[in-house]
Amino acid sequence: MxxxxxxxxxxxxxxxxxxxxxxxxxxxxxxxxxxxxxxxxxxxxxxxxxxxxxxxxxxxxxxxxxxxxxxxxxxxxxxxxxxxxxxxxxxxxxxxxxxxxxxxxxxxxxxxxxxxxxxxxxxxxxxxxxxxxxxxxxxxxxxxxxxxxxxxxxxxxxxxxxxxxxxxxxxxxxxxxTRAARWERIHRAAGYVAEREDCPVGDALAWLQTASTRRKQSLLDTCDLVLQPAGARPGGRRRAPAVAS
The missing domain is CATH 3.30.450.40 (GAF domain)
Structure with a gap:
């Protein structure tokens, strides 16, 4: 010690x-x-x-x-x-x-x-x-x-x-x-949010964590929701809310 x-x-x-x-x-x-x-x-x-x-x-x-x-x-x-x-x-x-x-x-x-x-x-x-x-x-x-x-x-x-x-x-x-499968999905979701919101990937990752806590979901579930293809959601449009929200 x-x-x-x-x-x-x-x-x-x-x-x-x-x-x-x-x-x-x-x-x-x-x-x-x-x-x-x-x-x-x-x-x-x-x-x-x-x-x-x-x-x-x-x-x-x-x-x-x-x-x-x-x-x-x-x-x-x-x-x-x-x-x-x-x-x-x-x-x-x-x-x-x-x-x-x-x-x-x-x-x-x-x-x-x-x-x-x-x-x-x-x-x-x-x-x-x-x-x-x-x-x-x-x-x-x-x-x-x-x-x-x-x-x-x-x-x-x-x-x-x-x-x-x-x-x-x-x-x-x-x-x-290597245990990259889940990590890769998390970062694909972060990349999508970062591109959509024109923000750093680190900020997008932080937003995903906050969103998962707010929704009482796992981080992976939140990322999978972001990565759903167009048409999989009501309205047919994949959507990532603003990072600052």
Missing amino acids: LEDGPSVVHDVSLAAAVGRRALPIRLCTAFTRSLGAQHATMSLFPCLEQWQLLYASDEGALRAEAAQFAHADGPSVSAALEARTVFVPEVRGADDRSHAPDWSDDLPGVRHVLALALHREFRPVGVICLYFTRPTQLPAAHITEAERAADVAREELLRWRPAHADPAGPQPVWATD
Whole structure:
């Protein structure tokens, strides 16, 4: 834990210095050991329409990440869309199940979630998501330290990403598990809204999230509604309300 030894920034910096091929696992291990998490995942975005899972520490981490994609909602998705850290201090809201998010049903035993956005000038680069199954104190100072460590991780990922993404190379630097289908639908909807409203894609993504919350729908359902072909709705016209509404 942070108070008992070197900082997470120190640990992540050391992990980043040891070889590129094992970089995802080394970075995730540094975060889990320093912050006391039990599971971790790391995802990379080669472009906005792709989401590649670089590393999952175990089956529990893989299930937790898959649950968020199934609902197109959760800390990993929100951290990526909003380019900010998302901390869920109590996944199940103590004993009140009525306020628990849908994705939490698929995360049995997970108490806290910390999703660290890897971004540059609000452009998503990736996400490191940490899952805690034991009660863990994560004060604001520890989260701030983790964000600084995430910046170190981001720079190392960006340093090696060209080699990873080069199709002419003999093989990728890191093996990946792509989970792009839902992400691609979200970004197609955002692109449609952005073009219609003449606004940045980031603003369109934020509007879609707000709209899904207002309508009590999943983000994916809202995006699918936007992407309905002409004629599928009453009046025969696909419509995206103004982003500012």
